[in-house]
Amino acid sequence: MSKVEEFEELRPLLFSIAYRILGSVGEAEDAVQETWLRFDGSSARPASAKAYLSAAVTRIAIDVLRSARVRREEYVGPWFPEPLLSDPYQDPARSVELADSVSMAALLLLERLSPLERAVFVLREVFAFGFDEVAAAVGRSESACRQLLVRARRHMEAGRPRFAADRQERQELARRFFEALKDGDVGGLQDLLASDVQLVGDGGGKAPQLARALMGAENVARVLGTVFPWLIRIDVTFEPHEVNGQPGAIFRDRDGKVLHILALEVRDGQIQTIRSVINPDKLGHLGPVADAWAIDREVKQARRSRRTGLGNDSPTAGVDPLQSGSS
Template identity: 45%
Template structure:
């Protein structure tokens, strides 16, 4: 018996495609927040499309609720195996950075905002999968408790308890940050200039005394295997790495929005090679998150 062809967006009925496209950005956002991976989030959206295109949509009263439920469950299924892989990861694990500047549209950048900062996603990694789902749906996307309960097939009382616990956990661990984007950008520019210029003193002036530097090479790029704590150690490491890395021919440096905040992307001949995301508070860098793993840089193509 001949297999039926898999329905693609191009071949699907216009109404079904329009309904899916209307919620595509939301589905990507939910999956990315759940998984911290651009590639995995895109896979979840594709799988959600396949389920949507094969579903009897005459029985779907609320396409948004249906699709969010599908995407959340697909993300939960992936999260377990992803966490198993991270147990053997070489060095600190950081989420995949995502370009959120005007190249992806100001509306999308505004929607993503501070909630997708790499620092917040790192904190979300410390939640249980279900707590993370509740936090993302409720705190990030503003769904009602009834909607969250429907997505997860739990009672409202249960998801409220999970949500309260997750919110307290995140608030206790998320770093302080400046809300003034102009101040964030100014500090980022000073940070970049000091790194490029190899100026340790200038870096010390922009780093908080207790700054934490995390570098994610995933065993594929040279990186520190443990967090570097303290301005002096972080400054000397950054200058040493910059003098070696930024001196290579064919590199260009972009100051762009990475995960809803000013950041730095270094491009090589083959594409993005380094991404830097900073947490700025009181005019100084509290955290510097540097992603060098080439497998995690696809979301930074301009």
């Protein structure tokens, strides 16, 4: 097998490792490309291409993460991972671990770990690498890696929900949620939301957003049930789609360009968290990106025209469509 063939066979695994360490599609793809350049430029053929390439992409990702952390500390508003619509690496024996580890909730928990803890956790806990392989990848002894894993597990377990919803329950709740959203059914939305539900948006200061942080079923249902009918009125559409292995949807403008994504976190039979990613820098890998500011202006113009016809006592008169709840 040629070097190219070996690398292409392992590319899905390499990307999946890098994405879980970095939380960025673009940075993960760059790390994989840099790994190829190192592999292609090496005159020696390693005994195990998988071990060599996994170690290389891990080291590159650790270095990138260390520099990325400074940027994330300066990020405007909440930082979310770049949405991933499908994980290229599949392993039936590790399907549960792979699905759980790519969710936005899990990736945000991984942000609490040091780069070394994160890499050790991903390699050992998610992909079941041996401790000898983990040690070689991160440049630490096996004993040190075991300690890193203990600390990482402690942080991860402390933040995980006690009762996770099964796939069928998540899909049914999501179906009902997006039907109510389409209809602007505030009561129907509220019935599906946990009392302490959070609606959180990642615009990075580069786009208007639903909310940086909004809490409570009544508040969240009111904002969602008011905003989305106006978006639909100006031909914004959405398609339900898994986002990071969880139920969600992709929203597009009338030209089919990506406006934003919603991802739902479900547990205990209710929707606990709704995350919106509208930062255009995080959507480009999904296709051409819509001009969110232009859509915001168009919605506001439609509302002004509507109020002129209905009078200022219209029930939607006090809600700013894409800025509600933002601070």
